[in-house]
Amino acid sequence: MEKVRVYVADRPAEVRQLLERSTIWPLATETISISSNEDAPTTATLVDHLPGHPLPSLPENGWDLLDRAAEMEKLWLDQLHADSMGDLLCIGSSCRIHPEAKLIPPYFIGDDVLIGPDCEIGPYAVISQGALLAGANQITRSHVSPHSYLGPVTALEDCLLVGSTLFNRRNRARIDRIEAHIASDLSGTHPVVPLKDRLLALKLYLTSRSSQGSSPETFHTFDGLDLRGNPGHGLQVRRSWLPLVWKGKMQLFGVLPRSREQFESLSPDWQNIISHATVGVFSYADCQGCHSPDEPDEALHAVYQAALPPATLRSAIIDFTRNLKPADLSPS
Known part of the structure; x- marks a missing residue:
């Protein structure tokens, strides 16, 4: 197989950007925007679950969708750490992890992540690319999105942190614009202007x-x-x-x-x-x-x-x- 065409009705621009940054080499991908799943060719395969781990129940609201994503991530982490190479694949490149930090599998740490002293990462924690954990953080069954900052002595459990926005799946609570010393976005808000x-x-x-x-x-x-x-x-x-x-x-x-x-x-x-x-x-x-x-x-x-x-x-x-x-x- 040399090329895969991906037909996307939900946020095709984001899917296209993610695939462009992916490292599935030498596999080429083409993202095609469609108005609904029904507009995809009949030969296309619906990909709404991990291979071998179908999730039949469809989400009825946004919180169900976050729960579904967390369950898929849990299955993926189990599969990653079950592999004989899992320990080598679960930490990205150019990371700085304090020697006093504790990593509890299963977990995944992306590229360019900084983890401070006395942090406990895992089980079932994902720290995405460019994230910064100041220190004494506890991350359990939670996902920290790319380029997110989490202030010191802060715990996340059953949460999704996206910059300065926190989603608590257990309590069905969303907090926007958290104080910058607790959580913030490190990605920058102004892309380069030609x-x-x-x-x-x-x-x-x-x-x-x-x-x-x-x-x-x-x-x-x-x-x-x-x-x-x-x-x-x-x-x-x-x-x-x-x-x-x-x-x-x-x-x-x-x-x-x-x-x-x-x-x-x-x-x-x-x-x-x-x-x-x-x-x-x-x-x-x-x-x-x-x-x-x-x-x-x-x-x-x-x-x-x-x-x-x-x-x-x-x-x-x-x-x-x-x-x-x-x-x-x-x-x-």
Whole structure:
């Protein structure tokens, strides 16, 4: 076998990114976005469980889905440590593990992980790539996501930690924006902005008319970005965002930023898709005449954009920005 085609209806962009970073060499993979599982070819195999360990019950809600993922991870860890090479495969490269830390199998530690003194990892603990455990942490039946920081003297049991968000499966509790000294995201919030996008943003800023009068209001997005001007006001606030592009703090092209209220008005599936999408000054929705997250069709275009590789719609959005008139970005 040389190539596998993966048909994905649920967050295809994330699956594509994971497969691109995988090390299944020399096996090539192709990710194809579909609207539902029924659209996959009849010859395709549904992969919703580990080989040899089917899980017949389907999740009825988000918590059931987390439980199902944890059970699959438990089976995988048992299988990993049952292998004669398990001890060599369960710790990634470039890890720094304090000699006073205690590792209790089964467990898995990804690449570039830092584990401080007096930590107890396991059983059934997964510490993903780039995570940092400060010290005296106890991780049992829990998963720490990539580039997550966990402060000292903190215990996780039946939990999922994603940056500064904690899911406690036992108590069915979710805590957002935990204090940074307890848990935080180490991945960074600003991906590299291409130089050509910075120059285009500077050109748009200089050719558009500056606003007169008082400064726009400050707008706080659901994912922690502070902007001048409310995205609900359409194109008229975009000029004030352009300086963030040439400073490298915001992408020129991406889905439109939205408030916590606008985000929570979406379905859980769409929230999952948009929460992982790159935010930008101009979006594919702009090309379709939807310039505000309050417009009913904007979220549909945002989900469509988020499900595709970033380069797919780039030319269409560039054409839109080139056709803008100076007055389009100026408050009336």
